Amino acid sequence: MSLRYKAKRRERYYRKLRRCQYKGCTSEGIACFLPENYSGQPDEFYCGEHAHAVGYCRCCGQFWGGICSFDFRRSGFCDHCHDQVMANSAELDDNAEYWEATDPHANV
Ligand SMILES: [Zn+2]
Ligand SMILES: [Zn+2]
Numbered sequence: 025m026s027l028r029y030k031a032k033r034r035e036r037y038y039r040k041l042r043r044c045q046y047k048g049c050t051s052e053g054i055a056c057f058l059p060e061n062y063s064g065q066p067d068e069f070y071c072g073e074h075a076h077a078v079g080y081c082r083c084c085g086q087f088w089g090g091i092c093s094f095d096f097r098r099s100g101f102c103d104h105c106h107d108q109v110m111a112n113s114a115e116l117d118d119n120a121e122y123w124e125a126t127d128p129h130a131n132v
Contacts, residue, residue: 029113034065046074056080074098083109 044053045068053069057080061067065128066085068078075082079089081102088102101109 042069044071044074046071046078051076054080054082054085056087057084072073072100081105 027122030069040051042055043049043127044051051071051073053071056068056070056078058067064106068080070078070082072082077084079087081088081092081094081104082100083105084102084105085125086102094102096108099106
């Protein structure tokens, strides 16, 4: 079995695993990465609703738990994603209703 083939198989395996790992949740999750993860393979998967609750940015999936600006941001976006989105839509504020209505992963 070639290495490339193995990588392909693993990729498919991970795609199948993309279910939110939050107990009882059946939504499709985004790839979540812990800070020491340099493998490129996600550590966990959580949907937009639960990623923030366990400390991951719901947009990029990087772990931001324990960072005040992230923990208290109701949108569930990390500083990077927040800045990026803000730059794209300057007049929108940190409004949870808005974010729920425009979940970037809603129709993936
Ligand atoms: Zn979930
Ligand atoms: Zn982010």
